Amino acid sequence: MFNNLAIIGTGLIGGSFSLCLKERGLVKHTIGVSRTQKSANKALELGIVDEILPLEEAVKKADLIYVAIPVDVTIPTMEKIMDIVTDKQIVVDAGSTKYALCSALANHTRRSRFVASHPMWGTEYSGPEAAVREAFTGRACVICEKEKSDKDALEAVEKIYRDLGMHIVYMDAAAHDIHAAYVSHISHITSFALANTVLEKEKEEDAIFELAGGGFESTVRLAKSNPAMWVPIFMQNKENILDVLNEHISQLRKFKASLEKENAEYLLELIENANKIRRIIK
């Protein structure tokens, strides 16, 4: 049980984290820090936070500090936070990339009060309005460089995520970024590109609107995701994403070649191979 939780960023992830902890009685008081007044007001109005404070005041008052902001602003913000935290406070981030942040904080004197985490949950929506009480459950939460966090901090953070219904997976930061490129970042790129394909080529949008069924919606829904969140992720994880993206383009070219050559056998082989994904996702 924490007395004061400060969420830095009152959007989808920070907002949901706050709501989930309040819902379960894991925190007494929640403080929001937001870049915009509008988002701050909305978070208050929705009961996501009990008060809004500037960053420094919020950090000083909190025993648990949860950072959930776009990954490009995470590093400078985290440096500010770490410079003022005591050896009793706990700082957690929820970013979708881990290597750059862990490297930036590697030699900080308060490094051991920081727990690097990535709860593998999200939706295509953003802002305080997107926060939900049913977040996180049933998903994995990656914790990186656990050996660099103090035992009490690590255990407290793991307990919270487990209370939210998550299972913990440990990885080093570089491995996290590789796996994240596969299981999350590439899906967003293909979805954005698919949306652009349809918007470019399909002049009769009414037809899509009328016809689009479950298949189209499920492959394209991520294309609604917030660019302010995703541009920095793609830039920070550029090398890994390019590696996966090149492979993906070459896989698509195989489908193209099989169609151009009317090679049904090759097409069958490609699809049968893809079906093996059944052993990974239920």
Next chain:
Amino acid sequence: MFNNLAIIGTGLIGGSFSLCLKERGLVKHTIGVSRTQKSANKALELGIVDEILPLEEAVKKADLIYVAIPVDVTIPTMEKIMDIVTDKQIVVDAGSTKYALCSALANHTRRSRFVASHPMWGTEYSGPEAAVREAFTGRACVICEKEKSDKDALEAVEKIYRDLGMHIVYMDAAAHDIHAAYVSHISHITSFALANTVLEKEKEEDAIFELAGGGFESTVRLAKSNPAMWVPIFMQNKENILDVLNEHISQLRKFKASLEKENAEYLLELIENANKIRRIIK
């Protein structure tokens, strides 16, 4: 109300159609025709059909004949069926491509007893076990060349689909195939290719299994789809799919270029454009 419904193909679509009509009391007796004994037995066991008959007997006994088999076998099967139906029977197909079939049957003496339809519903599963009573509802059903069907046949088929909760969209067969390439076929290709990408590159399948969240699952779930259904669709709609696939590869290349050049502004532009899909899918 029909006395005898014959479903040619007792899988996902035919099976669901039969279950839905039985559920709503729209048919008295259902007859299954299946290529394999195993599938036939399963359809009987699951109560999808009341009896199994060979094609010719089933067609002769039925007042409504519903054809839901892979599109490559649809044309020869439909020709056999149309050769024996009377001017009182109604034949409907549910195929995902329409141009080749409509062309093949254009000059058949019984053409007017045929209604060319494509209910825009499906899942990544197949076979009688995949059939569900909750199918079709809320989705579009395309009817092609309605002017070539007798009024009584067209109205009866439209009434059934509406009773199942679908809304009817009219199109000519060529237009259907173009739109289907956008709203359905390309999603399946990107999903198959994404599965192949991950299976090729990610050697730690356990990591995917543990980490994969909602985003990955939704973009890759279609990769579980049945090749026996999809190879013939891709082959029949080759020209339209190649057109969309080429555009899709070029859209992915834009993401690649923006990352290679570390051009965050261009990346932002690409994603903001993709966000416009919000005006099409809710």
